[in-house]
Amino acid sequence: MTGRRATVAILAALVVATLAVFQVEATTRLHENGDMYIGFGLPVVWSFAISGLIALRRRPGNRTGLLMIAIGFGWLASALTDSRNDVVFTIGLVLSNVWPGLLIHLLLSYPSGTLDRRSRIIVTAGYIDTLGVSLLLLPFSQPRADGQGASERSAGNLLLVSHQPALISVVQVIAFLGALVVLAAALVVLGQRWRASSPALRRVLAPMYLTGATAIGVTLLVVAGLEIAGVVGQMITFYCFCISFTAIPVGYLFGILRTRLDRGSAVQTLLTNLRDRRTTGGLRDALRVALSDPSLEVAYRRAGTDEYLDATGERVELPAAAGDRVATEIEHDGEVVAVLVHAPVPPEETGLIDAVCGPAAMAIETERLQADLRAQIQEVSASERRIRDVLENVHLLAVSLDLDGRITFANQHLADVTGWTREELAGSTWLERFPTGDRRYLDRVRADDILVHDETPLLTRSGEVRSISWSNTLDRDAAGRVVGSTSIGEDVTDRNRGARQEEALRRLATMVAGAARPDEIFAAVCEEVALLLGGQTGSLVRFGASTGAGTVVAGWSAGSTIPMPVGSNVAFDGPTAITAVVRTGRPARVEDYAEVEGDLAERLRALGLRSSVAAPVAAGGRLWGAIIVSTLGDAILARDAEARIGQFAEVVALCLSSTDAREQLAASRARIVAAGDAERRRLERNLHDGAQQRLVALSLALRMARTTVAADHPAAELLDAAGDELMHALEELRELARGIHPAVLSDQGLRAALGALTGRSPVPVDLDVELTSELPPPVEAAAYYVVAESLTNIAKYAQASVVEVTVRCVGGEVRVAVRDDGVGGADPASGTGLRGLADRVDALGGVLHVSSPAGGGTTVTAELPLAVPGREPVTSTVGVADWAD
Amino acid sequence: MSTRAGKGVASRIAWKRAVWDDDRMAVRVLIVDDHPGFRARARALLESEGFEVVGEAGSGAEGTRMARDLGPDVLLLDVQLPDTDGFAVATAVTADGGNVQVVLTSSRDGSDFGTLVGSCGASGFIAKAELSGARVSALLR
Known part of the structure; x- marks a missing residue:
């Protein structure tokens, strides 16, 4: 039904129909005002028809268009009853009353063109009421054409059976009532629909409903009061009727136009609103x-x-x-x-x-x-917030700088460590807050060339220096240009200090184990502990027998002079750190000597000391002394200095007890050797005074007896034999005594004893003795035995031709050397007596060297310190000597 | 054996010797030793061989004094003396310029003393066990 052909067909039909109506009206002239009727009726027809066509074109599937066209033709059909032609007349009779039903249908199906169940009932009732009634009455009605004079012949109803005016009246009344009901129901439905509609829908429904309602209202009036008001009234009523009906398609068209306009304006509105x-x-x-x-x-x-x-x-x-x-x-x-x-x-x-x-x-x-x-x-x-949260809560320092070095972000940990508040940090530059920072860092950031990891010292607000290990990154903008840097740092001060401390302690322990001299160890302790704790000077003070003073036994200073020189006296007065240690036996600290009274404190202030930490050294179960670390100027000591210093005090105590033990051991060995020597001397003396004297006396008696006997007496031979035997016995005894102890050594001294030795030696000996001082007896004995043992070995094994024996006093020791030109190959471990010799030399704190390359001769040297072990132990207290300050 | 008895025997032997050899002048000897037993035996021995023992001293000081006083020809000197050693006495006595000849003796071996014997001015050393008049005479100049 779409397309131009249909449109053209319908238009053609319309034109034909219109012309036909013209023809009818012109020929019949039934109405006096036929032109008027045509004039007002035709616009209705045409407006409906045209609107219907437009609707059809717009919405081909929608019945609205068809209905409007039908209404148009239906209205036209009512004019058919003016025709004289019977066929036309009859058709007109049937169709002339259909249009109200069509109108109801149109209104109820607007705008979708479909009916819901309720509407269908009403529309069906409407069609019954109109078309149905017409068809029903068709056989029974012969209505007079309006305006027909009685004289004029009226067209006839071809289907007339019999004219029943009464039936017609009754049915018409019923139809009328039915029409009222239908109209009312339609109005109700329309009203409900209106109320339930959204504003958009109402905009669509409004024109049609308005015009439709008006038309229905006029219809009701017309139906009710058609008989009154005379011809003019009828005319006017008719005119109103027509106008209101014309308005319906106009309303429809208006609705469409409005939609179009709406659409256009809506788009306009939208664009405007979007723009603005x-x-x-x-x-x-x-x-x-x-x-x-x-x-x-x-x-x-x-x-x-x-x-x-x-x-x-x-x-x-x-x-x-x-x-x-x-x-x-x-x-x-x-x-x-x-x-x-x-x-x-x-x-x-x-x-x-x-x-x-x-x-x-x-x-x-x-x-x-x-x-x-x-x-x-x-x-x-x-995500940024999450990162910020992490940076906030992690136990690391986090800071972001811009290209001017200004702090754009600093987390709480940074504030805690450095002692500045976040407000003080934000906005100030890094170098303002931390003047000791790296001045080249910003240049490197700008040059896009930073060190990813570095470790730098950080000066906190309180003056302490912490070591921070940083990881650095550059911040870039979307274009990739550097706009700043962000660094995350870890405070490794304590860890470094821990590592340094361990190393220092290890070094010191090695010194102690290696039997370095105590004064060397003490000086090293002072230096290590001062460096570790950030101090400029360290001292070790030994307490005196009374509790009032002590002596400085070791010290170290970062500068050129030690404020408390070694050997100086320290009197413990006033609330200084060392006095507190003496009193409490526990570590003590003085933050600032400016606030401490007393002579000692004044002296320390005068030396430039600012603060100190002191810790006790306990040795031998008692308080032996104290280590003190001090700072000069503005530097402050680490917060945990007291705990750390304690470990170094233990090293000192260890050194003291180790030295003590070593010395006691050496003294004990020396005593054992001396006791052995004394015993041998006693033995030798007993031999000499006892057995030897008797044998000597016996020998003399024998000789005397011999002189009284003549040479040829038989007793003479016996006496001679006895005398020889006695000589041998004496000789053996003398050898034995000499082996036990060389009496000549203790009687005449080393030089004489060595002379005797070398005189008895089967190999020629070149003896060279230079003694510049008196030797202690143990040292003399050791030197003698070295030479004696060596000469014995040479006689037994060396096959030497000459021996050199040298004895010298050099420094604080005696050097004995025995050199031969024999076959060498002497092994100290193989029972040549060198083992025992080494022990004797060792017990005196000396050293024995044996150099015996095979075929190259043997050299035995001994270095014997003149000071014999057995001094007083270091751990006892000494009386304090007043040294000059 | 008591000294007196020993002395008696020795002196009787010496008198006999002196009766038979009175043309020979006896060498005068001073014995210095802290062992009285040895002194007696030595005297007996020497007197039986014709020496004249003019005195006995028990210490270095006494020996030095008696040597000065008695002027013996020979000093029989023990190395081990209570107050000093024989070498010191020998040195002192021979340094005096007198013509005393010192013979050192000891229970110990001479080699024990090395060069000390020669360096102190003594004429020689005789071990006590080997003591005899002949040996003494051998050492005298």
Whole structure:
């Protein structure tokens, strides 16, 4: 039914019909005012027909158009009853009353062209009431044509059976009542529909309903009061009737136009609003205005997902398919970019939505991207917040600087460590707060060339220096340019100090184990502990027998002079650190000598000392002394200095007890050797005084007896033999005695004893003795035995031709050397007596060397200190000597 | 054996010797030793061989004094003396310029003393066990 052909056909039919009516009216001249009737009736017909055609063109599937065309022709049909032609007349009779039913149908089916159940009942009733009644009465009615004179022949009803005016009247009354009911019901339905409509729908319904209601109202009036008011009244009534009916299609056209206008203006409005939009959700508001739906919402689809967000980035749930809200998809580039959630819209208005969303799709795309962007920004912000939280709470220093070196971010830990508040840090430059910082750091940042890891000292507000191990990164903007730097740092001061302390203690322990001299160890302790704790000077003080004073036994200073020189006297008065140690036996600290009274404190102040920490040294179960570390000038000591210094005090105690033990051991060995020697001397003396004397006396008696006997006496031979035997015995005894102890050594001294030795030696000996001082007896004995043993070995094994024996006093020791030119190869471990010799030499604190390359002769040297072990132990207290300060 | 008895025997032997050899002048000897037993035996021995023992001293100081006083020809001197040693006495006595000849003796071996014997001015050393008049005479100049 679409297309130009149909349109042309209908138009042609209309023209023909109009001409026919003209013809009819012209020929019949039934009405006096036939021209008037034509003039007012035809516009109704044509307006309905044209509107119907337009509606048909617009919405081919919609019955509205057909109905309007039908109404047009139906109205035309009522003129057919003016015809003289019987056929035409009869047709006119049937069709002339149909148009009210069609009108009801039109109104109730507007705008969709379909009827719901209730409306269908009403419309069916209307058709029955009109067409049905007409058909029903057709056999029984012969109505007079209006205005027909009695004299004129009227057209006849071809289907007339018999004229029953009474039946006609009754049916007509019933039909009238029925018409009233139908009309009322229609009005009710229309009224309900109006009330239930959204504003958008109402805009669509308004023109038709208004005009339709007016027409119905006029109809009712006409039906009710058609008989009154005379011809003029009838004319006027008719005119009103026509006008109001003409208004219906006009209303329809107006509705269409308005829609078009609305559409255009809505698009205009939308574009204007979009252009002028300033707030988020502007698109939504613009659409609301354009579609006249204040409840409209826009949901943007998140790229790549099935999530929908509103303009602020919050998630939106789409409405279910059924329900009082509808979701319309907006597509862009073939992809759904957004969804409009709105009140249901009449079919006509979907075109509006399409028109509106053409430009809106672009705006939607923009807003969608903006919503996406906001979501991403939120995520980035959240992510930044998370990073900030981490930086805040981690136990590391975190700081960000800009290109001018200004602190743009400093976390709480940095504030805690450095002693500045975050307010003081923010905005000031790094070098303002930390003047000892690296001045080249900023240059390197600007040059895009920083050290990723470095360790730098940090001067805190209180003056303490902490070591921080930094990890540095550069901050860049979106274009990749450097805009600053961020650094994370770990306070490794304590860890470094711990490592340094361990190393220092290890060094000192090695010194102690290696039997370094105590004064060397003490000086090293003072230096290590002072350096470790950040002090400029360290001292070790030994307490005197009384509790009032002590002596400095070791010291170290970072400068050239030690404030408390070694050997100086320290009197413990006033509340100084060392006095506290003496009193309490526990570590003590003085923060500032400026606040301490007393002579000692004044002296220390005069020396430039600012603060001290002292710790006790306990040895031998008693308080032996104290270590003191002090600072000069403005430096302060580490917070945990008292704890750390304690370990070094233990090293000192260890050294003291170790030295003590060593010396006691040496003294004990020397005593053992001396006791052995004394025993041997006693033995030798006993031999000499006892057995030897008797044998000597015996020998003399024998000789005397011999002289009294003549040479040829038999007793002479016996006596001679006895005398020889006695000589041998004496000789053996003398050898034995000499082996036990060389009496000549203790009687005549080393030189004589060595002379005797070398005189007895079978190998020639070149003896060279130079003694510049008196030797202690143990040393003499050791020297003698070295030579004696060596000469014995030479005689037994060396096959030497000459021996050199040298004895010298060098420094604080005696050097004995025995050199032969024999075969060498002497092994100290193989029972040549060198083992025992080494023990004897060792017990005196000396050293024995044996050098005996095979074939190269043997050299035995001994170095014997003149000071014999057995001094007083170091751990006892000494009386304090007053040294000059 | 008591000294007196020993002395008696020795002197009787010496008198006999002196009766038979009175043309020979006896060498005068001073014995210095802190062992009285040795002094007696030595006297007996020497007197039986014709020496004249003019005195006995028990210490270095006494010996030095008696040597000065009695002017013996020979000093029989023990190295081990209570107050000093024989070498010191020998040195002192021979340094005096007198013509006393010192013969050192000791229970110990001469080699025990090395060069000390020669360096103190003594004429020689005789071990006590080997003491005899002949040996003494051998050492005298």
